[in-house]
Amino acid sequence: MAGRGSRLRPHTLTVPKPLIPIAGKPIVHRLVEDIAGVINQDIEEIAFIIHKDFGKQVEIELVAIAEKLGSRGTIYYQNEALGTAHAIMCAKDSMQGPIVVAYADTLFRADFTLDTSADSVIWVKQVDDPSAFGVVKLDGERIVDFVEKPKEYVSDLAIIGIYYFKSGETLRAELQYLLDNNIVKGGEYQLTDGLENMKQKGLKFVPGKVDEWMDCGNKNVTVETNTRMLGFLHQDGENLVDANVKMENSTIIPPCHIGADVVLINATVGPNVSLGRGCHVIDSSIKNSLVQTHAHIKNANLDNAMIGNHASFDGKFTSISIGDYSVLE
Known part of the structure; x- marks a missing residue:
């Protein structure tokens, strides 16, 4: 959640986007509660990746969110926008055992049981226009490909930005490989490149299908998400x-x-x-x-x-x- 939230200005000039309240509760607070409900396991730690300019009061509020869920709150900093893989690796010290990675401007409603036998679960939502999203291609109930903004139809299951990994250590090693070898797209280190490497090595990816997916990217969709x-x-x-x-x-x-x-x-x-x-x-x-x-x-x-x-x-x-x-x- 280290981004500036420029599309939601002026509201993000003084408050980070994930702390904007939806129905009376900050976006990131609702998000971690909903993730906790889906995984139905005790959560040891919640790591928040922020920009250092967010300030100490924001950090206090984030740690309090974790503590309300009986977890330890940890703060990490990403001070340069170098991509999703780089952002996640800012929290590499917390990437141990089973982990969930989530982008903090998304809310969802879901009623599925997390398949903890899989190496990774990728939260997806069926959409009308898949060309605007990254999508997954399935073979039965297994993910066999990731396609970014497909120009021709390959799937209507959009990746919403929430991921489960059985082994945080495995994800950390794959993302470290991207950083060490300067593997970038558009000047940024991308999580999807790490996922592709894991898939090529035979790791099992399955979808977690959500019923509702709500965005908080700009003013109009944030008001709509509040309504929903x-x-x-x-x-x-x-x-x-x-x-x-x-x-x-x-x-x-x-x-x-x-x-x-x-x-x-x-x-x-x-x-x-x-x-x-x-x-x-x-x-x-x-x-x-x-x-x-x-x-x-x-x-x-x-x-x-x-x-x-x-x-x-x-x-x-x-x-x-x-x-x-x-x-x-």
Whole structure:
């Protein structure tokens, strides 16, 4: 998660993309919880690969996420964007025994049992347009090829960026080989090159098929992911409205996540809205939107909006995207 998240600016200028909240919980927090549910095993350690500029407070928050799952949190740094294989190798000291590797801007919903007899499991999702993704080709239930953005149809199973490896040591050795021999594509060391080498040596790769795959790459898809996650949590019967919400002549239309100490006055909120802790919404209507903590919104009619922490908005715009501490009055 060392990337700058440039496609989600201005929201990633002050907060790393994986810490943007979806339905009231940071993306990376939801991701590690969902992975834990699929593997159904105790997790000894969660290693976060970040940029050193993220700051100590971010590191504290990440370690806390690991500890909530009964794990040890470890921080590693990737300060140059040299590719996925290079990023993973920044955490080589933690690559022992069975491991999961995940890119931290992806959320998923899945109900499959992890095949721990395989050398590797690659999470995939059936997609309508496989030409936009890296895909896997199957022979029965075994992966026999990886194809990056195929121009001609070979498979509709897109790789979503989550991988299980029975042996972290084996993966580490293959990626070290790429680094030692300067095997690069587009100036970067790629995980897929290491996977191809492992496959050529006869290691068994199988797919783990997910039911839903949600991206958080830019503002529009992040708002859409927030909407979809709220729907799933609502179906699961999860209580999404904090008991300390203060309401005056206001309506909440579910599904919505409403954080602690939110104040609603003459407001209609929902459906599909997340309001972070301490937000004030006055004389406004908000739907299909993601608002982070301590924002003040007045005289607004918002739809497909994303508003950062401590922002202040007073106006008649609708599909907006304003970052932390912005003021529009």
